[in-house]
Amino acid sequence: MSEKVLMKGNEAIAEAAIRAGCRHYFGYPITPQTELAAYMAKRMPKIGGCFLQAESEIAAINMVYGVASTGLRVMTSSSSPGVSLKQEGISYIAGADLPALIVNVQRGGPGLGGIQPSQSDYFQATKGGGHGDYHLIVLAPSSVQEMADLTAKCFELADKYRMPTMLLADGTMGQMMEPVLLPEESGVTVEKPWALTGTKMQREHNIVNSLYLKPEELEKTNFDRYEKYSIIEKNEVMYEEYMMEDAEVCVVAFGIAARVSKNAVVEARKQGIKAGLLRPITLWPFPSEAVKKAAEHCKAFVSVELSMGQMIEDIKLASECKCPVELCNRAGGMIPSPEQVLASIKNVAGGNE
């Protein structure tokens, strides 16, 4: 039974994970995802689950790797500097084809950066992040409701495709309080014959591994994995379109930037500019087809980002440079205002001052 409750974004992720059957959480303290770990620390012992504050993000992600190899649902959460430390482990999880959820509540960088919201880990999240050829499925919530819903979705997709997924949020989304309809209880529905359970002397031993010393074999695992990725690109793209049917200016934004952009689009329409919003929900796979379609009837794109411009590269690729793409951005923990986005919309719409 579902109920609507007022929750912080970080807590909504935690509660949704528990409802998705996740009983193992490993993390290391970092702002601004603190409430998520605190929620897990409180709840897990009450429901027979495991909350463990690891000695580092490196240890945390390797504990995740351990649980994932047994087939149980498992997660870790962190913020940008911590997620950098997890990259080695994420690469191993991807290389061993294990399902797991990594949450990144982003803050400004590079280096120690700051503690204010950011989207500057877009490249790291969507292009692999660690060493080797691999992807994560990356979902970007833009409301507390989606923090919950997409957490459940991440677990489902991780199991379905046997791969790590990332929920890419930011400091604002984590702290924001909104009413949420919490997702129904769920759990693992797929068979996991590869999981480590002990042989019980009933079968050959299972091996969870990413080492292949013969290059032909390693190449094959890469080709097979990319085969799987192409199926995901076909079947799992998610995005939202707002006033896009007749749009001449297409604003592309995700997460907190999409909320700001929606206000700007509404204002632009009031002022007679045909603006629309395309909000990617899956950042990988990127909604390239939707962008390509928009490029056919729009005269310009505006990429609104809390970074120096990262997603803009995917927009340019997907639109095949059919029309100009303007960057509307703030960085280092700053958020673009609706006025700034509106100004960008007007700028590309041309002569509508």
Place this chain on the structure above:
Amino acid sequence: MVVFEKPHALCDVPLHYCPGCTHGIVHRLVAQAIDELGIEGDAIGVAPVGCAVMAYDYFSCDMVEAAHGRAPAVATGIKRALPDNIVFTYQGDGDLASIGMAETVHAATRNENITIIFINNAIYGMTGGQMAPTSLPGQVTQTSPYGRDVATAGFPIKVSELLAALDGPAYIQRVAVNNVKNVKQAQKAIKKAFENQIQGKGFSLIEVVSSCPTNWGMTPQQALDWVEEKMIPYYPLGVYKDKTSEEGEK
């Protein structure tokens, strides 16, 4: 040397270790303990990055390959997920005492109910003989060509002594496998480390003073002599911590 029957817990495949390498002996001791305790069906092993990386092909229980040094964290995850299974790691000195020192110390201090078999061969074997955190003062390696200079490279880390200083771990013992007497001792220690886990006593680590004839530039016999003459004096054998007879452990 002692000749063993092939234990069931060891797969029927040739091991890739160099002639005279003690990794092979320790594999047998681990497999033998698993056989004797009848835990193969419940055991899950964690292989390191090091010469023993292929251990996942050698032990017939379920196995996982960890990133360099992270085996104790991986084992922690597995044990937390499957508390009724028997979880062990098998790690070298570079793996356990250098890159993975934090994971080792924290698994120990949490008294994770796991078993760690730690191969101290005073060298990075797999990468071709670089200085390890356990290389002896003056020891010549590829990256200490004039001998380990403690003034710049620091002193060897005595893992058993270090971990025994913690309140957490249940059982820490250092053994060697350079002669029949020591192998027998090692066999008992390794079995005890698994028994401790079965009985829920907590973190047990057996440090095995080992040899790497290839990267020490010695014959197998010279290497065993070097263990006796140089290694054991620096790394004295014995039980460094034993909380297993205490009541109230987890």
